[in-house]
Amino acid sequence: MNKQTTFSVAALLLIATTFAAPVVAADSKSPAAAAVPVTAAAAAPAGEIxxxxxxxxxxxxxxxxxxxxxxxxxxxIKTWEVKISGADGKKWELHYEIKTGALVSEEGK
Incomplete structure (x- = not known):
């Protein structure tokens, strides 16, 4: 396999395992609200994102x-900030650490 193929396969496996982690509701009043990883490590890809x-x-x-x-x-922490107009009607602001991919913060308004 060449480097590009190896990276692509590794990235797909990483994404698949990242989103298979258990999640919990961030807002107990609304279980469908923000679902966040149980641990930062569970959602953190290995390496810079x-x-x-x-x-x-x-x-x-x-x-x-x-x-x-x-x-x-x-x-x-250096992060990627992503702003989303959610399908749930809320405005979401998420920060992911660039170095590790860990979720640093998540706010819904």
């Missing part, structure tokens, strides 16, 4: 339309 990967993870957590995605910092 691209903007496209951050968008894919954010849309998996909150289906809708991405209005913005850009590099930012949150809690002193």
């Amino acid at each position: 691209s903007k496209e990967q951050a968008i894919e993870m954010a849309l998996k957590a909150h289906p809708g339309e991405v209005s913005k995605a850009y590099q930012d910092s949150k809690k002193g």
Whole structure:
């Protein structure tokens, strides 16, 4: 296998295992609200993530339309910030650590 194929296969396996992790509702009043990983490690791809990967993870957590995605910092950590107009009618703002892919913060308004 060449490097590109190896990377693609590894990325697909990583995505498949990342989203197979158990989730819990972030808001006990609304179980359908924000589902977040039980642990940051469960959702964290191994290695630096691209903007496209951050968008894919954010849309998996909150289906809708991405209005913005850009590099930012949150809690002193370099992140991808992804803003979504959710199918649930809420505006979502998610921050994923660029270095690890871990979810740093998630807010729904």
